[in-house]
Amino acid sequence: MSLTTGRVAPEQYSKWLAQGRRQHQRKDFKGAVAAFKNAHSARPTDTTALAELGWSAYLARDLAVAEAATRAALKAAGTDEKSLRGAALYNLGMILEASNEKASAISAYADSFVTRPSTAAKNRLTTLDPAAAEAALAFRGHALDGPTASLLALCKDEQVTLCAVPDAPGDFEPISGVSSLSARAPDLDVRVSSIYSGPYANHLLAIRTAAGWYVNGMFFTNMAVTGGWTSAVEIDSLTYQDVIVGPPSEVVLKHKLSSASGGSSADRGESSSEERGIVLCGIDKAGRRTCTDPIILEASSQSGDGEAASYSLRVNFVPPDWVELTHDQGKLPDSIRALLGRHRFLPGQ
Numbered sequence: 001m002s003l004t005t006g007r008v009a010p011e012q013y014s015k016w017l018a019q020g021r022r023q024h025q026r027k028d029f030k031g032a033v034a035a036f037k038n039a040h041s042a043r044p045t046d047t048t049a050l051a052e053l054g055w056s057a058y059l060a061r062d063l064a065v066a067e068a069a070t071r072a073a074l075k076a077a078g079t080d081e082k083s084l085r086g087a088a089l090y091n092l093g094m095i096l097e098a099s100n101e102k103a104s105a106i107s108a109y110a111d112s113f114v115t116r117p118s119t120a121a122k123n124r125l126t127t128l129d130p131a132a133a134e135a136a137l138a139f140r141g142h143a144l145d146g147p148t149a150s151l152l153a154l155c156k157d158e159q160v161t162l163c164a165v166p167d168a169p170g171d172f173e174p175i176s177g178v179s180s181l182s183a184r185a186p187d188l189d190v191r192v193s194s195i196y197s198g199p200y201a202n203h204l205l206a207i208r209t210a211a212g213w214y215v216n217g218m219f220f221t222n223m224a225v226t227g228g229w230t231s232a233v234e235i236d237s238l239t240y241q242d243v244i245v246g247p248p249s250e251v252v253l254k255h256k257l258s259s260a261s262g263g264s265s266a267d268r269g270e271s272s273s274e275e276r277g278i279v280l281c282g283i284d285k286a287g288r289r290t291c292t293d294p295i296i297l298e299a300s301s302q303s304g305d306g307e308a309a310s311y312s313l314r315v316n317f318v319p320p321d322w323v324e325l326t327h328d329q330g331k332l333p334d335s336i337r338a339l340l341g342r343h344r345f346l347p348g349q
Helices: 010-025 029-042 047-059 063-076 082-098 102-115 119-128 130-137 151-156
Strands: 145-148 172-174 189-197 200-209 212-222 230-241 250-261 271-283 289-291 295-302 308-318 322-330 341-346
Touching: 010 029, 010 047, 029 047, 029 063, 047 063, 047 082, 063 082, 082 102, 082 119, 102 119, 102 130, 119 130, 130 341, 189 230, 200 250, 200 271, 200 289, 212 250, 212 271, 295 322
Parallel strands: none
Antiparallel strands: 145 212, 172 189, 189 200, 200 212, 212 230, 230 250, 250 271, 271 289, 271 295, 295 308, 308 322, 322 341
8 A cells, every 4th residue: 555656746746735625625535535645745744645635535435545644644743733633633533433443543532632622523532432531621730840949940950941041040030910829738839930031031830849849831922022023921810729629729820921923003914812821730649749731711813904803711610620611702713612611620640
């Protein structure tokens, strides 16, 4: 079995990719497979041609080619290609399900949802294995950097991703807003601070225990670049809440992240966006400090051509360890709609 058709000139890539898409739209899936194979031959490292080849082959019921092409696309895709990886993992689940490989299909759907939440992956998981769906939907904590005796040591030792080494010790300082909590066992100190290097800042949630400081590098921002890209973060609140029933209480950080890019308003090149969300921090079974990735509850954007979009969710903590998201207002993208409902908060992996 081959995914290529022999030598095809690199400059023919766009031609064959477009033809494959036309054939696919006409439901000539075998013709689409042949065209996408030519596109892949013209540009062997291209993930788009492989992914679309795999889906057309699935619809043509050539499951062997479909699986091989889809797995090749996933292998070639970079970790930052989340949209393509999420779609390819979902397609792989469909291919494996059609091949009567239910357990592998469930795993592919779960990976797809974690990579890029979608209602399609959520629905397939819920249908095939509700327990797997619950696990994939869970908000999981990730171990923080540390412990270390000093916060600055974390940056100097490059233990925190994107942590700019400050120009002077005084460059480490709290950011605006509510930025610290009183001590509560097992925490000796909890604060949100920023380390500055020129116009850049890394915003850190820092938790100190008897073992030392643990740090979650949350946001990397560019505070003041005229006519380019700028961003800023504000902390709405930093509180202890009993998200998981029983001691100790969890740390809940609510924040707003704003960004803008483009030129002057005269050339309509400006765009801007705002996000509000929460970060949940707990303690895993090994006693390590952990935090989730930001959970976005509100988002709004304004593009240079005047298009605007916004949505908001409500969050509620339901005993013993559930986080419930409901639709508040605005039109939800599918990736956000897929998050509606209840999620377990799991401090550990």
